[in-house]
Amino acid sequence: MVTDRLLEGARATLREHGVGEEAIDVVFVPGAWELTPAARHATTMGYDAIVALGCVVRGDTPHFELICRSVTEGLTRLNAEQRTPIVLGVLTTENMAQALDRAGGTVGNLGSQAAEAALTMSDLLTKLGEGGGEG
Numbered sequence: 235m236v237t238d239r240l241l242e243g244a245r246a247t248l249r250e251h252g253v254g255e256e257a258i259d260v261v262f263v264p265g266a267w268e269l270t271p272a273a274r275h276a277t278t279m280g281y282d283a284i285v286a287l288g289c290v291v292r293g294d295t296p297h298f299e300l301i302c303r304s305v306t307e308g309l310t311r312l313n314a315e316q317r318t319p320i321v322l323g324v325l326t327t328e329n330m331a332q333a334l335d336r337a338g339g340t341v342g343n344l345g346s347q348a349a350e351a352a353l354t355m356s357d358l359l360t361k362l363g364e365g366g367g368e369g
Contacts, residue, residue, distance in 0.1 A: 236289040236330075239337035240323060240345030244285055247349035266290050266301050266324055270308030277316040282360075283352035284318055287345055289325040289333050302326045319355035323348030 241260065248258055259281070263272050266288040276284050286309055292298040305324055313320045323344050327333045335341045 236325065236333045236337045237287060239334075239343065240287040240289070240325070240348075243338055243343030243345035243347075244287060244323065244349040245345075247346040248353070251350075251353055253353075266305050269305055269324065270312065273309060273320050274312055274316075277312065277318045277320070281318055283356040284320045285323050285345075285348045285352045286320060287323040287348065289327070289337070291330055291333055292326075292328050298326075317359070319352060319359055321348045321352045321355065 245255075245258060249255070261272055261276070263269055269286045269288055273284050273286050286305075288305070290298060290301050290305075302324075306322065309320055309322050325333050325336050325344055327336065336344050338345075
């Protein structure tokens with residue numbers, strides 16, 4: 235599954251940077267739509283960063299555009315409102331082959347890239363006196 239590969243990449247990157255498994259909490263949501271409310275709740279829990287991982291593959295209906303826009307706008311709004319950095323690690327692809335390429339395949343792993351961005355933003359915001367904790 236694509237999201238399993240994204241999670242595996244994120245976890246590996248966090249471990250490579252010295253983050254212990256006990257410091258990594260994973261919460262599963264039913265779909266990409268639910269990432270925003272889950273991230274909003276997580277901002278109240280004192281995390282250093284939040285990585286929202288998911289995958290939306292285009293279908294034959296406008297559902298793809300609606301979900302992708304809503305998730306992106308929702309997480310962007312939360313990022314602007316909260317002190318905890320929230321990283322968008324949601325693939326939006328035309329087909330499953332593209333998704334697999336971006337989840338550990340020929341194009342890399344967006345989960346790993348998102349974890350790297352979360353670490354960078356957490357460090358930056360800590361240096362600026364803005365990082366982590368309740369929003």
